[in-house]
Amino acid sequence: MEWLHRNSRRHRPPIPHVSRDIPLVVADVRAEADDVVSLRLVAPDGAPLPAWHPGAHLDVLLPSGRLRQYSLCGDPGDHRSYRIAVRRIADGGGGSREIHDEIRTGGRITARGPRNAFPFVTAPRYLFVAGGIGITPILPMARLAAARGADWRLVHTGRTPESLPFSDELRALDPDRVWIRPDTEYGIPTSGADLLEQAPEDAVVYCCGPIPMITAVRLALPGARASALHWERFSAPPVVDGRPFTVELARTGRVLRVPADRSALEVIADQVPGTAYSCRQGFCGTCRVRVLSGQVDHRDRVLTDAERGEHMTICVSRASGHLVVDL
Missing domain, CATH: 3.40.50.80 (Nucleotide-binding domain of ferredoxin-NADP reductase (FNR) module)
Structure with missing residues (x-):
């Protein structure tokens, strides 16, 4: 049995890569209120899209490479299109401005999901x-x-x-x-x-x-x-029970102090513009970084126990003392 098991693995075909990306075409851009537009998104070939339930959102990968989360606000019974709505945030991270200023009917974006971190329960x-x-x-x-x-x-x-x-x-x-x-x-x-x-x-x-x-x-x-x-x-939660710590960016040797009331992401992004992030609430994993040394106080809702052995989400997770990350 041991011989058969070893040799059966040797001839097993490789596991194919499964892409979670959903290519979408912007079928319509519509003004819904002051500084708010909605986007109706469809598959390029008009095929049905993955089902969703109220409270779900899409991870939207914009042409610039920014990744943002937007709640689905259309009809879950409509399997041919998604609808999201975006308010322009003038002093935000740039995702809303990109949608308002650059996304037009016929444009293409990529989505992942739908995912639901805000499930709707049945009640009378x-x-x-x-x-x-x-x-x-x-x-x-x-x-x-x-x-x-x-x-x-x-x-x-x-x-x-x-x-x-x-x-x-x-x-x-x-x-x-x-x-x-x-x-x-x-x-x-x-x-x-x-x-x-x-x-x-x-x-x-x-x-x-x-x-x-x-x-x-x-x-x-x-x-x-x-x-x-x-x-x-839709914004970062306040830090609860935070204690100050230091984070060292291994690629440059720069050491940054993270105050008790700020996240590591905020402090790092001040010094390293372009630091990847999206939800700022610990559920999307966009800001995940590899931890080289230090004790992490994990506060996310996305990493597995195995992943937490080597990574952290810098938007919500913290540390005790000194932390070194691969940035």
Whole structure:
């Protein structure tokens, strides 16, 4: 048996490389709000695309080489196209500006996924809370809740009516269940308690938007009628229980100090423009680097235990003392 096993491996064909890339053509670019455009993406040959569920996103590889995550905000039942929406961030990392300024109908991009880090659970009652572009993962959830006959409410808040995308689509679901709440019409941003007042009894809350809004909802939850909260943010989370450490970039010998309230990615990117990153939340793996020495405090949601033996994600993971990485 041992002889047969050895020789069977010798003649086994090599495992082929499986590409996870999905080539896509931009079928339509559409203005949805101030500084927000949506892209409808299709396969070059019109073939069906991989299925997805509400809360899913695409890893989008732009022509420049930048990799970014964008929530799918179209219809999961449409297997021939994807829709994403992007707000221009003038002082961001350049991905949104590239889409707004350079991507046109007929252009080509590459996607990976769909992947879901914000899964939609089945429940009898929901409250959906979205801030600005945070409506993108929420919109398909509200559609599905309505289709299932659930008791649901939705609040979409932002600076001005003109800054809020997909308002017409939201109102078309059920105007009595949707509250479009621009700050300019009320004078001040809404509070977490005000947002949660809209929740049906024992509702599951889905919240996506800027960190202050999510924080306000989280703090107000214990006094609300809602029973559970799921949230997703589009920006880097604050560092929790951070301690300062140093990181040495082995290729140059440069030693950088990482303060308790900043990530290694932020500090490294200040000194090494072009450092690869995308989600800044530890789930995509774009910023993964090889660790040459040091003790890592792993805080990601993407690396396996075996991978953590040699790598770390510098967007969220930290270290004790001195760390040397292959950069």
